[in-house]
Amino acid sequence: MRAIVVRNFGAAPELADMPVPEPGPGAVRVQLEAAGVNPFDQRMATGFLDGKLPHDFPMILGVDGAGVVSSIGPGVSRFAVGDRVVGTFLTPPVGHGSFADYSVAPEDGTLVHIPDGVPAGAAAALPTAGLTAQDLVDASEIAPDQTVLVIGATGGVGSFLVQLANTAGAQVIATARGDAADQMTRLGAATTVDYTDGTVIEQVAAAYPNGIDVLFDLVSPPEQLAAATTLVRKGGTVYSTISAADEAALRERGINGGNFESTGGAPELTRLLRRVAAGDIVVPIDATVPLAEAATVVGASGARGKTVLTI
Ligand SMILES: NC(=O)c1ccc[n+]([C@@H]2O[C@H](COP(=O)([O-])OP(=O)(O)OC[C@H]3O[C@@H](n4cnc5c(N)ncnc54)[C@H](OP(=O)(O)O)[C@@H]3O)[C@@H](O)[C@H]2O)c1
Incomplete structure (x- = not known):
């Protein structure tokens, strides 16, 4: 073969x-x-x-x-x-x-x-990227109207995550460069931030001066993630899919979450497929x-x- x-x-x-x-x-x-x-x-x-x-x-x-x-x-x-x-x-x-x-x-x-x-x-x-996105949204227990920033939103995990967070009722802020912004908007992002057009932190801090509730970071190394974490309100949630989070530092600041490993198996994949079959997720x-x-x-x-x- x-x-x-x-x-x-x-x-x-x-x-x-x-x-x-x-x-x-x-x-x-x-x-x-x-x-x-x-x-x-x-x-x-x-x-x-x-x-x-x-x-x-x-x-x-x-x-x-x-x-x-x-x-x-x-x-x-x-x-x-x-x-x-x-x-x-x-x-x-x-x-x-x-x-x-x-x-x-x-x-x-x-x-x-x-x-x-x-x-x-x-x-x-679906299996790796879709399940990771679904697991992240499940783990963070997003409440309607919470603000959720996805850094690295335009790839596999992010493209599902933007949709699933939006479906959960969140106001989604997605990073995107160039014409990828349109795709993020179509998938449900309320706001897009071009990370090549000034820092994400400055742009998000200016648009959301009271801070955000959830940060899903799919790409930032530890120092950049620590800096982005300052955007998140006390009591909020930060997840890194690339093991970049300093979990002790998050706890000191009263932030939930940490380094995330997807654990989704057959039941979760079936749930995701049903959502795709029903047209809830593209x-x-x-x-x-x-x-x-x-x-x-x-x-x-x-x-x-x-x-x-x-x-
Ligand atoms: N822990 C787990 O269970 C788990 C599960 C699945 C995936 N992962 C990991 O999570 C990461 C993302 O996975 P993926 O499948 O979504 O990867 P992907 O499809 O390669 O997408 C990554 C996206 O991030 C964008 N990007 C790169 N640098 C960026 C930056 N500085 N700021 C904002 N966006 C940036 C890329 O586009 P541009 O470069 O054009 O901006 C690309 O669209 C990977 O490292 C993967 O290994 C972990």
Whole structure:
């Protein structure tokens, strides 16, 4: 089968011919139709999980994927051959991911049925970015009319987060440069801030002199995050998805939150898919790229929503 692999940590991703995997007990094999691209793919390729989990090389990249169940292992009861499914394909040893014609996942992992009417490409864009956004909004318990600043809003997580925070009733302030601002407004941002046009802090402080309630920061390193935190009222919430928060310093200032790791699994993914099927959330796909050209988009910067591979 075709697969996008790296032959060692840090090597460039390449198209390779790999054996079709067989599902073991409790696992299903999915013939993939689409795979979502995330910054995490590049991190995995450069060894982020080295020392934490075993790896197989050549390592097939990709975590998020959607397709059709083509084979089931012994004991599988939740899925049957022919089911349309979406989920995450990251079971140790690392290296058997979703950037391939086929991949295998445990039936009790993050693997769920795709509702009718949701295309495989849209489904494949959801697991990592969409679940993280939904988890962030759930964790911060946004109340109607609260002000929520999203720094790094124009990428995968942010494009879902702006919508979900808006749906929760928040006044959303989204960072965006250039014409990405229009997209943020369409997704539900009340205000956009161009971070290349003066500092975000000065612009937000001028527009919201009484401070904001929630800061979701998807991109700022620790010093910048600490500075942005001064925008948040006492009793407010700050989350960093890149482990940039000094949690002790947040507590000293009476701020909730901290470093955030998405824990969303199958039930949360099903909930998100229902919202997509109902039309409550748009899946913001920016680029659709054939599997064979995955190397051109893995690790790319300047995302506008999600990039999806067609398989
Ligand atoms: N902890 C978790 O559970 C978890 C889960 C998912 C993702 N993450 C992490 O969260 C981060 C965001 O993920 P993602 O999928 O949304 O990434 P992404 O799709 O690459 O989006 C990042 C966005 O941030 C913008 N950006 C870059 N520098 C910026 C700055 N200084 N100010 C404002 N915006 C800026 C980028 O566009 P421009 O450069 O054009 O402005 C891009 O649109 C990644 O580091 C990812 O690994 C963590």
